[in-house]
Amino acid sequence: MIVEAAIGLAESQGAAAFTMRALGAALGVDPMALYRHFKNKEELLDALADAVLADTIAPIGSDGDWRQRARSAAAGYRTALLAHPSIATLVARRPHGGDNTLHATEAGMAALLEAGFSPREAAFAFRTLTGFTLGYVLLELGIRERVGGPVEPVLRARYEALDTSQFPAVTTCATELAVVEGDELFHHGLDLLLLGLERRLNPSRRKAPARTGPSPPAVKGRRKPAR
Amino acid sequence: MIVEAAIGLAESQGAAAFTMRALGAALGVDPMALYRHFKNKEELLDALADAVLADTIAPIGSDGDWRQRARSAAAGYRTALLAHPSIATLVARRPHGGDNTLHATEAGMAALLEAGFSPREAAFAFRTLTGFTLGYVLLELGIRERVGGPVEPVLRARYEALDTSQFPAVTTCATELAVVEGDELFHHGLDLLLLGLERRLNPSRRKAPARTGPSPPAVKGRRKPAR
DNA sequence: ACCTGAACACCGTTCAAGT
């Protein structure tokens, strides 16, 4: 299939080498034949972005505590993006409207609703988790791409070399700030979010009755509907 | 200055129209003259990415409670990215190693250290906040770019049109999921993170100090609509 | 020694010509 070949090409040769002509050559067909399957390159890229997200869906699962499910969903999303570094940037600026994206959204929202979040809180949580994961992975990939070898020592050296009086906090924390990628940092950030979410779910910390269904009418005024 | 002209060009004509030739024309110089200031286009883009972040620094300030400072820093970062939508993607895949980035890092880390976070916790918090903000803005810009007009009604219609049995959670929360951009959602996510951070800072404390009330001043007035 | 701009090796996409 065209999309698979395109992903393979982008991954093996790099995003810059992914051209309609090269893809045609890789498939052994006239490059212009691609235009009968996709209106233009843009549309093909949309298909690529959604295809990458297919891997995200499986790990969500439907059992376990909601924190576990949220964690594995976010980790799955990250893994999918990391597995296709040259597609990740594409994903970032595309609507996430494809089939695979929709299924992932369904699984994630179902988990949150089941946990007791109101539709509003669940949607907010979902967007927040998605935003964090996407941003984290992009920073991760960006730094890896720039720094040739191992990231940490390079960054630490860079931070340590700064003027101490001008950058007191940065030089003090050079070692800690040099960690900008990897599983541990990611899960730490994720924990932070989940901690916040848990507090929202059970504000009193006491064994409050599990709130199911929509929460009582929100006091705060709703967003002004556009027009 | 070349960088300012480049940003202006990218913003007024769109990222796709930003070429070395066009920039040369806009500056009234031979396009090839640019190569004496920047080794190649890549290096020029690095300069653009860092320049955009200059606007992030001012809002951080050095007074107020750490939550306020973190909030205004994140909001400032977001505002800077939103103000330059066609540069935002660039920022995403670049090392954030320029001067402006460094100063923003210093201000952010100083605030967190002062609040009582350990170097390790402060660095983790900083990376998490940065990742969330970047990812959120990219999703925001991506969706705005795709959907021509007002985002919310379009997305709501799309979610509502789905098969209820196949997408029960999504169709149930169509209204809430349709909100994928804007200040309110951003600050909600930010609150989640800050809540988690606060729990980390004061794990045992029963009562949160003072204000737990959400949303202080909304981000500076209204922001310029992208494009 | 400098700068210019022609030229090179590419793009995505169109469309006339050939079947």
Added chain:
DNA sequence: ACCTGAACACCGTTCAAGT
């Protein structure tokens, strides 16, 4: 009616030729 591939209007970058 279809498909091909030449051609168009671009790129970023190089480098020889002019000053």
